[in-house]
Amino acid sequence: MTDERVRAGLTHEEDLSLLHEVSMKTAGVSRLEMCIQCGTCGGSCPAAQDMDHTPRMLFAMLRAGMREEVLRSNTQWICVSCYHCVVRCPQEVHIADVMYTLKGMAIKEKLYENSTAPDFSQTFVDMVETYGRSFEMGLASRHYLKHFPLRLPGMMPMGLGMIIKGRMALIPKKIKQMDQLTKILDHAKQLEMTS
Amino acid sequence: MNKYLLYPGCSMESSAKAYMESMNTILEPLDLHFEEIDDWNCCGATEYLGINLIPAYSLIARNLALASKQKNGTRTVVAPCSACYLNLAKADHYMDERPALGEKVNEALAAGGLHYVPGTLDVRHLIDILVYDVGLEKIRNAVVRPLTGLKVVPYMGCMLPRPDYQHRWSDHEHPTELDDLLRALGADVIDYPLTTSCCGGHMTQIGPETAFELIRRLVADADERGAQMMVTVCPMCQMNVDAYQNEMNNFFSTDYHMPILFFTQLMGLAFGREPKELGIGAELVNSRNALAHIGVEVPVTQEPAAPRKKDEGLPMPRRWTKHEDRKEAVK
Numbered sequence: 001m002t003d004e005r006v007r008a009g010l011t012h013e014e015d016l017s018l019l020h021e022v023s024m025k026t027a028g029v030s031r032l033e034m035c036i037q038c039g040t041c042g043g044s045c046p047a048a049q050d051m052d053h054t055p056r057m058l059f060a061m062l063r064a065g066m067r068e069e070v071l072r073s074n075t076q077w078i079c080v081s082c083y084h085c086v087v088r089c090p091q092e093v094h095i096a097d098v099m100y101t102l103k104g105m106a107i108k109e110k111l112y113e114n115s116t117a118p119d120f121s122q123t124f125v126d127m128v129e130t131y132g133r134s135f136e137m138g139l140a141s142r143h144y145l146k147h148f149p150l151r152l153p154g155m156m157p158m159g160l161g162m163i164i165k166g167r168m169a170l171i172p173k174k175i176k177q178m179d180q181l182t183k184i185l186d187h188a189k190q191l192e193m194t195s
Numbered sequence: 196m197n198k199y200l201l202y203p204g205c206s207m208e209s210s211a212k213a214y215m216e217s218m219n220t221i222l223e224p225l226d227l228h229f230e231e232i233d234d235w236n237c238c239g240a241t242e243y244l245g246i247n248l249i250p251a252y253s254l255i256a257r258n259l260a261l262a263s264k265q266k267n268g269t270r271t272v273v274a275p276c277s278a279c280y281l282n283l284a285k286a287d288h289y290m291d292e293r294p295a296l297g298e299k300v301n302e303a304l305a306a307g308g309l310h311y312v313p314g315t316l317d318v319r320h321l322i323d324i325l326v327y328d329v330g331l332e333k334i335r336n337a338v339v340r341p342l343t344g345l346k347v348v349p350y351m352g353c354m355l356p357r358p359d360y361q362h363r364w365s366d367h368e369h370p371t372e373l374d375d376l377l378r379a380l381g382a383d384v385i386d387y388p389l390t391t392s393c394c395g396g397h398m399t400q401i402g403p404e405t406a407f408e409l410i411r412r413l414v415a416d417a418d419e420r421g422a423q424m425m426v427t428v429c430p431m432c433q434m435n436v437d438a439y440q441n442e443m444n445n446f447f448s449t450d451y452h453m454p455i456l457f458f459t460q461l462m463g464l465a466f467g468r469e470p471k472e473l474g475i476g477a478e479l480v481n482s483r484n485a486l487a488h489i490g491v492e493v494p495v496t497q498e499p500a501a502p503r504k505k506d507e508g509l510p511m512p513r514r515w516t517k518h519e520d521r522k523e524a525v526k
């Protein structure tokens with residue numbers, strides 16, 4: 001099915017398996033199946049202009065079972081989690097949380113066009129899994145070196161400013177009971193939502 | 196009740212140290228006692244949630260479990276960072292809304308000898324405590340240096356008033372708690388329709404163009420309304436508007452100078468503290484001129500190297516070319 005058909009609302013060939021899968025993997029009760037395609041979400045979104053699909057359209061595609069197109073969309077990566085759509089949605093769909101779910105699924109299936117965002121998240125998670133705390137200095141330098149080497153010179157005044165003003169720790173802090181956290185996370189990684 | 200458990204969050208120890216320092220100066224005058232949650236860990240910000248659901252919620256819930264063990268006469272956890280506040284509130288809420296998630300998270304926590312029953316704690320943001328527990332009257336009474344003549348826009352950010360599981364705020368799109376508090380300090384509060392617009396969140400790091408436009412809107416609107424500074428309640432908002440303002444200016448060939456301070460820094464000033472004790476001067480877009488309007492002198496600190504020439508723009512990686520035209524348009 002083409003984007004045009006979805007845009008025109010021609011989603012009669014429903015295939016709800018993807019919708020159910022996404023719902024199951026979403027933190028709370030997603031209410032995705034309640035979406036009435038009103039478009040309030042896209043109209044409220046401050047970042048919609050940079051998205052491949054508005055949230056409304058993405059949800060129509062979800063309903064149509066367009067798995068690959070949905071997971072490849074940049075929409076979930078552009079979403080800044082501002083919850084503007086969430087408080088306006090007449091159906092109380094957990095839109096922002098669905099975006100998190102879609103990121104996770106896209107990462108797992110390696111269906112994303114641009115690796116900057118997943119890499120950033122993964123670098124962040126690596127820091128947290130090592131120290132139990134986030135470490136802005138390590139995060140920023142690793143991320144910039146890898147993805148924006150050209151931006152680095154432009155970032156120097158800012159980075160230096162942050163260091164001079166004592167706003168960037170040069171050494172990461174580690175929590176005391178790191179073993180405990182590691183045990184928890186290791187166990188959590190083996191668990192999956194089944195209902 | 197004036198005892199609380201504190202979840203500071205990672206940025207309060209580094210990029211937002213000024214927030215921590217200034218917060219600590221207002222506790223005593225307002226008769227507040229904060230006890231830090233022992234051995235708390237990072238909440239995962241907006242990153243872990245998009246990687247792996249159950250570990251992400253287990254990471255957050257470890258803090259809730261530690262806090263519920265430590266209770267010590269209070270069930271309220273205060274989080275001064277909006278992102279931390281939301282994550283903690285979210286874990287508490289979703290573990291309850293979706294019992295299957297609650298069970299899995301507790302299964303993981305058990306591996307570390309911990310457990311959390313959703314609903315045990317109240318998760319609240321610092322400004323919520325100040326406005327609704329302490330009260331504006333008490334705050335007004337503690338003011339010894341009214342901020343009369345200081346023109347500010349109150350910037351609440353997006354993650355604090357939304358999605359608001361516990362209905363704590365006056366409104367989701369235009370809450371007035373920060374306006375009221377700043378007025379109680381004597382400041383000249385300018386109505387700011389963008390008060391809950393997003394600062395770009397992590398997009399400053401991963402999709403700078405998207406973030407720059409969001410920052411530009413905030414700063415341009417504050418400037419047009421005649422604000423001398425923006426006032427924030429969130430480390431991420433402060434970081435984005437402050438530390439990336441220079442880059443944003445380069446990108447759009449604009450020349451804004453809009454300082455952004457934490458509301459606790461202004462409270463400290465109003466309560467008679469000196470800029471140095473409040474971390475004032477740690478901001479990259481300095482607030483010296485703005486504060487001169489109320490007779491506060493900020494000592495000159497070392498400034499970062501001068502910005503690059505404006506007409507160069509930023510060397511953007513090719514994959515972000517989608518909005519090259521936008522850049523052209525503003526030139």
Ligand code: SF4
Binds near residue numbers: 059085090093
């Ligand atoms: S606002 Fe809600 S109901 Fe309307 S299109 Fe978006 S998700 Fe669907």
Ligand code: SF4
Binds near residue numbers: 085086
């Ligand atoms: S939460 Fe995401 S999709 Fe919703 S309005 Fe904000 S940026 Fe747009």
